[in-house]
Amino acid sequence: MPTAAPVPRKMSREARREQLIEATIEVMAEQGFARITLADVARKAGLAHGLVNFHFQTKDALLAETLSYLSQEYRANWRAALDQATPTPAARLNALIRADFVPAICTPARRSAWLSFWAEATSRPLYQSLCGGNDRFYIQTLEGICADLITEGGYNGDAARIARVLRVTSEGVWADLVSTQTPYSAAEALQTVLDAAAAFFPRHFGANGLLQQP
Amino acid sequence: MPTAAPVPRKMSREARREQLIEATIEVMAEQGFARITLADVARKAGLAHGLVNFHFQTKDALLAETLSYLSQEYRANWRAALDQATPTPAARLNALIRADFVPAICTPARRSAWLSFWAEATSRPLYQSLCGGNDRFYIQTLEGICADLITEGGYNGDAARIARVLRVTSEGVWADLVSTQTPYSAAEALQTVLDAAAAFFPRHFGANGLLQQP
Amino acid sequence: MPTAAPVPRKMSREARREQLIEATIEVMAEQGFARITLADVARKAGLAHGLVNFHFQTKDALLAETLSYLSQEYRANWRAALDQATPTPAARLNALIRADFVPAICTPARRSAWLSFWAEATSRPLYQSLCGGNDRFYIQTLEGICADLITEGGYNGDAARIARVLRVTSEGVWADLVSTQTPYSAAEALQTVLDAAAAFFPRHFGANGLLQQP
């Protein structure tokens, strides 16, 4: 007599952990960081709540590993996008901006979880080092691209500040999208960032994004 | 026999509430939203444990009123700045941008508290309506100014998107400043937003901010 | 409409703590050290279980303070007995031995609790320093009395070993009394220790205990 979908024993350690982390992201989006409970995470994953401690020891560890997971995912995403881009500064910037809005990364749950971690990082040094704004390599890469564009296009402007505007604009529209009251789409959000790029680099970006170079 | 700074028995109702709200903001910045306890708030305020419930009934009410307090403070601040500005679009935009960085508003504790509320708003509709990104009047005002500038300066561009970039840039550098790892100052943060304004409105804003109009 | 014995608010801190410690001793005797729960302690004391943590922070702290309480009580008891004894070595030894069997100290619950702490001390250095066998002052006092008796009575024998036999005999019969299967009384237990004293110091102790000195 088969019962309703018994939990498979001996799922690989990594797969179980990932399953629990995905459940954590969803619960965080639904309840907010402050109201996550391990019982909810386990319920969302369809597992017994003891399993969370079995795999992560403590709630704090689960949360830290969730952030770490998101962080690695984010980094892998933009690096892959850069690798596949035409190796011109403008194409690279275009790839970097668009990478933030690919469907795998830019889901409502992930946006919400990221925002929670950003906020909580304020009081947790451990989180700060994992959050995007503190990803040194990302910032350096973006600043390098901006510097190249300035040189190439003969623009005025401070590469660090331009990079900062582009980064926080992307973060900001992402945060806007979290709100249920926001009246604009992910596509509009992306276009907003591209408009900012066009403002700084009008010879490389136009109203429709990256311009084909002559 | 006077003792050292006794708690005044009958401080005005409003003053007590404000005292507790300020303590809440500080505790939120220190511990993070998820770890606020009423005991900590009371301790920070130098008051007895039970007083918080006496004045606010519930913890949720205290938090909601804290956000409301911040929201009103924020709104009053930018409205006052607008009222005192020269009534040209560029001067008004300049005033609006600078308002976010006046010392009374842009304290570390307030920045941190705001970020916490933004994040928590994801799962609490009550908070969403009070958060800056959803302040319809603020957005309408900013968009209006941008539209005026576009008209006046003969710029291309979408007023709503430009307004959005300027708003989230201001929010974003504010969030950056919360991190203990951020290597730049509030002055640099302000300059970053002004650079963004200059990118969109180069005939009104330059490297040193608002240009004197001919 | 009076309800059944409401818990008086604002009982003095010390009184509440003592009440909880006494409940702990009783529960330990009934359930054994390994099966104490704070819920049982609170129930025994007739209080809400949250109060235990309020007054003692952790279960470990409650147990440590319980041992400390017993230890101080035990020490105060034998010191008082010594102070009131005729200042001859034999009378002092007699007082010391009998002190272990006064009703206030030698209750079934206390005997049982002591035994539990002795056993648990094996793996907890904190407990060791509080347990009787490690009460340096007690041992020194007892050895001093034995040495005085040896001198006075012209006995052969090692004061440290004799003191040790008397001490562990007292502890041992105490432990015997804990067992529900033990077929002898506290009076018989006391007489057993006195017989041991008589074996070592036959000119001072006889079949009926302390001999009147000529």
Added chain:
Amino acid sequence: MPTAAPVPRKMSREARREQLIEATIEVMAEQGFARITLADVARKAGLAHGLVNFHFQTKDALLAETLSYLSQEYRANWRAALDQATPTPAARLNALIRADFVPAICTPARRSAWLSFWAEATSRPLYQSLCGGNDRFYIQTLEGICADLITEGGYNGDAARIARVLRVTSEGVWADLVSTQTPYSAAEALQTVLDAAAAFFPRHFGANGLLQQP
């Protein structure tokens, strides 16, 4: 491809059980009765978690069997010592006393485990019947020997009380040895018991133990 010391798949049932019991004794000594976990027992034995329940069904059964094992070991030890002794009362008492201090029995882990069981027996009738103080046959044997010595040596004294002093002294110095703070050796502990025997039976025991009978 041989790996390092693989666990033999089919170790005999008895050998596995004994291996787990020995691990239990060690863990009990290290952690204390209250903090034994089956996971620690399995780890100490180098076996898988689930094996403990496989062999003993429940934790309580494991503990009861451990005590039973110690009890049988103890009994076999003193009976063997008695069997090998010269059949005089003094030699038999000497053998009985010394049996408690042979290295196979008097290990730190065993002393500690015994003490834990004594304490826990307070609240567990099952344990009481297995603990030394309630070993009727042991007590009867010891009392019989003491009675024989009294008759043989023309001593005054109550055989039951003398037997009790000797028994609890042996137990007591054993308990002393458990403490890491105890400043005396097993040899000194044994000598202490022999001194007690000499106090009661001075014509059979002297400062160096059993006297050679004329």
Added chain:
DNA sequence: GATGAATGAGCCTTCATTCAT
């Protein structure tokens, strides 16, 4: 037989809330 992931009851702990003083 052996393994170790999975389960869930039980317990410690925290903390919002109440309320006698």
Added chain:
DNA sequence: GATGAATGAAGGCTCATTCAT
């Protein structure tokens, strides 16, 4: 109004036990 002890619901954590592999 103010205080802080008392309450009890809620949740994190441990761990004995089960069982698919």
